[in-house]
Amino acid sequence: MLLYIYLANTLKDHDSSQHPDHQDEPPSGADLPRDLASFLESQRLACLLIGTTRGSSFVIKAPGDEIEGVRGPLPVLFRQELYRHPSSPVIRLLLRLYDRPPSALALESFINVDDEEQRRDYGNLSLLETIDLHFYDEALAHRLTKQVPNSIRTDIPLLLITALRLRARIPNGRFDFDQAKADVIARTSL
Numbered sequence: 001m002l003l004y005i006y007l008a009n010t011l012k013d014h015d016s017s018q019h020p021d022h023q024d025e026p027p028s029g030a031d032l033p034r035d036l037a038s039f040l041e042s043q044r045l046a047c048l049l050i051g052t053t054r055g056s057s058f059v060i061k062a063p064g065d066e067i068e069g070v071r072g073p074l075p076v077l078f079r080q081e082l083y084r085h086p087s088s089p090v091i092r093l094l095l096r097l098y099d100r101p102p103s104a105l106a107l108e109s110f111i112n113v114d115d116e117e118q119r120r121d122y123g124n125l126s127l128l129e130t131i132d133l134h135f136y137d138e139a140l141a142h143r144l145t146k147q148v149p150n151s152i153r154t155d156i157p158l159l160l161i162t163a164l165r166l167r168a169r170i171p172n173g174r175f176d177f178d179q180a181k182a183d184v185i186a187r188t189s190l
Contacts, residue, residue: 032059032140040140047095047107049121056124057132058095060107064137067144069099076148077104078131082159088180089113089166091122091159092188095133095148106190112177113163126156 032040036059040046046061077096082089091111096104111122125131128150135144167175 032136037140040136045107047093047109049093049109049111049118049125051117051121051124052132054132055128056121057134058107058109059134059136061136061138061140062105064143066099066105067135067137070097070105070135070146071144074099075101078148078150078152080152080155080159082163083180083184084166085180085183086170087174087176088170089163090177090180090184091163092184094190108188108190110181110184111163112181113160113167114175114177119160123156123160125150126153128153 036048036050039048040059040061043061044063045066046059048059049056050059075098077094077098079094081092081094083092091113093109093111095107095109097107098104111118113119113122130147131150133146133148134142135146137143
């Protein structure tokens, strides 16, 4: 079973004058949580949903030239998908930033509903009107923050409840999110 919801919007660079409660700068690479920084160091391209003081945000690691290509207003596709797998439900969040139409910088992030922190961060997306995207380069230096309107937020509770119901049907001894995620990655494309 695949349930998906998507929305195309225009992504804009962060303007702190419109959001006075927003911190001017997200943490530098040195200030990221150690486990997050360690993971990001080993990746060329990564997209992770994390909890912040402003709510859930995406931390994105990309080459500096890719980050420069997404400056300014540009179309974006933001989609969420729920996959039913025998060993775990998998929620896939897909971002496509159309910086050089018809090509796009495509990023994906996965939610394990069995992980309390991931479940909370995903559920908190339903509370936000906009979602921050924090871009970090190869040296984990913060290069850009962008915001995307969050028009999928009303559908998040339904996807989360459905994923939790699917999880409840899987015996603990058979639960394997990593295997389910690997299978979803093998069946999908960016």
